[in-house]
Amino acid sequence: MPELIEQMYSSQQIVIPPKYPYILKRYCKAAIKTQPYDLLRWSFEYFKALSEHRPPPVKLRLEYPIYSTEGGLTRGCLKVLAHQLYGMSEIPTATLRQAWNGFCLDFMELQRILCLCEVHLRKDHVPFFHFLAVAGGMLTKCLTHTMILLCESLTKEPDGGSAAIPVEEFLTMYKYLALIDASKDVQYHNGYRDGNEPEPVVEEEEEVRPESEPPESEVEDDYWDDQDLQRLSVIDDHVAKTARLSVKLNLPTIGKIERSPSIERLTEVERENYMRERIGKPMPDEEIDKKLRHLSITKMNESAVMKTGMVAGRQMSTTSGEFIVQHIEQEIMAYIDEQIAILPDPDLKKKKAKPEEVAMVRDILETFLDENMDIIVPEVEEVEEEEVPIPDIIVVYAVPGIGPPVDSEIMADFEEYIREVTKVQAKMVMPRNIRHFLCPPLEKYIETEYDTNEKVHSSDQVPVGGTIAE
Template identity: 60%
Template sequence: MPELIEQMYCSQQIVIPPKFPYILKKYCKAAIKTQPYDLLRWSYEYFTALAQNRPPPVKLRLEYPIYSTEGGLTRGCLKVLANQLIGVSDVPLPVVRNAWDGFCLDPHELRRIFCLCEVYLRENSVPFLHFIAVAGGLLTKTLTHTMILLCETLTKEPDGGSAAIPVQDFLVMYKFLAHIDASKDVKYFNGYREGEAPKPETPVEEEEQPQMLEELTDTDKKLREISSAKINADGTAPSMVAGRQMSTTSGEFVVAHIEKDIMDYINDQIAILPDPDLKRKKAKPEEVAMVREILDNYLDENMDVIIPELEEVEEEEQPIPEVTVVYAVPGIGPPVENDLIEEFAEYALDICKLQADVIMPRNIRHFLCPPLEKYDEPKYEDQQTKREEVAMGGVITE
């Protein structure tokens, strides 16, 4: 029992840090304003950001309705994401994923954004302005409203101000969105748009094959000449024997045929070997057998040098590509003509000379501002309305 008594606690033994109530109060307020889908996941990201002195994934105020897109992205989330990632021109993709997961947003929607930015499975980082521009396009219905939203998201002024941003950043985002075709659903295969082939890789110079350290002896050269002479004596290719085409799988037959021809030639040469001691024209049978054994062993060991074997290379199975379906984004729409882009860029640079090189949403809404996109007028079919016929004639009776 004394061990149990030592483990018991009382109110005097529990020490509560003085800042704990303040931290808990801030956490509760942040959770109420953010309304995370997964409270446990969001809590982990919240305290991790506080421990690393990073901006936590907390909205500035409560939004209603909570979700603006199917993936859960809202204007408040976009504002906080911009504050978390700002300061780096090219943001690494893992950093973007961590910030995205901090709000418990749908990863499939992030993949579609990367596909529109042309970095999914292709690059290791994404331009900050491109990412924010495409994400803002998911929250609006036209390209004009997207650019107004981006001004309100990236501005450093308080809410209710002019929402001014540098004109160069504005033009970078506008030109990028203007060249994207997001008017219809498109499939992306391994990050490449359907119908768009990946860029061919630069060919790598093949390493030169190392030369043989030992030079061929006279016997090796003679054997090579014999094999080539025997193969091409009739003017046929090595794969042609007796008028029949040999397949690549019958290499053993070709080797045996060449080895037989070489041995026949060697037997003819051995038969006329002189014997200087006995002064005879023919050698002894023991000497002939010894020479034949040496040649047989030599041919067995060096046949791959005389006739190199061709290895059959099996075709590698191509992996199944990863398919990502990117749905139509009305906030980006179809590509904009270059004439409209240049006309608006001239207008923006002209008015910003008097505004310290910044542009505001009121400049976009001005009646002198050229259109940022081409509006298609709806086509109404001529429908003939049928009128009821009213009787106008007749005789009035009493």
């Protein structure tokens, strides 16, 4: 590290920018008016907005009593957000989250607002008036008070004025809120209301044939028209669907397949000679390997004969297919039984096996069983189960400021009234127009019926005179 050229010995050597006291003063006043829940996080957003030449997240005045909830939306925050985002008909969700985080507000509350706007996880933008209307409904107790709050938040007049806004903007927010049903708690799955989830789209896979191969129906029709043969269909669900058997079953055959008597006799002779020699004296390992190799070659020749007989025709019936499957299974089991019978002691658990016996069993496993394992145990293709993604579930609680849907008759009556009134107000709506006694209701009020004939219980009666005995 290079040495300092000049060392500081006094406070006169410290240079303070001339605008630093003014910046610090404005910051302190903004922090006092806003009263952020997380001062460090709010300070970061404040100076970041100043560096990007954006309006900082600062309330116009101190709200009293001070909200103690963590990240709760307030009327002052809503008014500042309305002025920051005003002018954009469609707000990108990234810009909205940035402005929302500037006031250190709760992110889950923003997700609930986006769910009511029907844009969460579905669109990357939200209409400005839809967002502002739903956010205002989170702060009131009825739809009428919500519309008054929206007028006070969107107006450009100073505090204490008429709080007028254009009538078209007012009716846009009112009609949108009047159609939302927020009278009860609802769950949203991946941005869709519970019960309104879209049906999954199943794409049908079409089999694509090579261009060089014509359709199967055309080939069969052209072929059988020229042949003087009877056409049969092969349908049997009990036939094993293995790789090797499928090739064999697709090959046509004529007649019944039988083993050659000479091969049968040769196998028995070899087995009798081997047993005779085995009883007399132990046979070296090389001779056992030679015998087993000769037997495996014999079996390979038998399979070649079977394949030759199967290729001899053009069509195979269901009966011949079943015969081939049964014949192969019998051949496999017969061969295994013959090899086990050669062993002097089939029950190898009672004593330790001899080296030649171990070699004979190992040869059976490595040669014959490995080659025919796909026939003995059919291969089953493992289908990988698709991982089902965990749905994003958000519970949107009842919003009294929006309430149940409004009847179309009530909406039509109020719209007719407000348009008639704004003709003499330069197409502007004011909160006093909503509070006027001639204004029709904006929503349906629920009247509480009280029972006047209800009798008061004797225990609830209060004495009005006399003395009270103990």
